Amino acid sequence: MLRLWRKIRRTGRVAEPSPERPTSDGRAFAGSVQVRHVDAGSCNGCEVEIGSAFGPVHDAERYGARLVASPRHADALLVTGPVTRNMAEPLRRTYEAVPAPKVVVAVGDCARNCGVFAGAYGVAGAVHEVIPVDMEIAGCPPRPEAITEALRKLTGR
Numbered sequence: 001m002l003r004l005w006r007k008i009r010r011t012g013r014v015a016e017p018s019p020e021r022p023t024s025d026g027r028a029f030a031g032s033v034q035v036r037h038v039d040a041g042s043c044n045g046c047e048v049e050i051g052s053a054f055g056p057v058h059d060a061e062r063y064g065a066r067l068v069a070s071p072r073h074a075d076a077l078l079v080t081g082p083v084t085r086n087m088a089e090p091l092r093r094t095y096e097a098v099p100a101p102k103v104v105v106a107v108g109d110c111a112r113n114c115g116v117f118a119g120a121y122g123v124a125g126a127v128h129e130v131i132p133v134d135m136e137i138a139g140c141p142p143r144p145e146a147i148t149e150a151l152r153k154l155t156g157r
């Protein structure tokens, strides 16, 4: 098994999906969700809106979503930007470090389909080309209301 994982890492294939997927209505964690944000190559616009979603106006924490510093403490990954070549392997490792059940939310058009950076020499691909994605938030950048709404779907609050 270890050899298989090493081979996947070397060949750059998509990481194996989490064995436990969220429920069909997108809710996996009743009440609260711990979130690790990963900037895989963003222009920083999506980060500003994530900051706003967790700021005093939208205050996603009151719906049970909380940012954490380590993927080992997280239930969900919020991934922004097209995945750059340098971030593909760290993103795979971060995904593998999150305990199951886990969900991945691709935030912004770049995360969904590389957006304005499609075809750029430093871009490895969209987030779903590197790790499994459960939920996408459209927009360049997405509005903080849309980010908060997605987090509320995860917490069910």
Ligand code: SF4
Pocket (backbone or CB within 6 Å): 041, 042, 043, 044, 045, 046, 080, 081, 082, 107, 108, 109, 110, 111, 115, 116, 139, 140, 141, 142
């Ligand atoms: S979706 Fe727009 S704001 Fe977000 S990283 Fe891409 S270019 Fe920047």
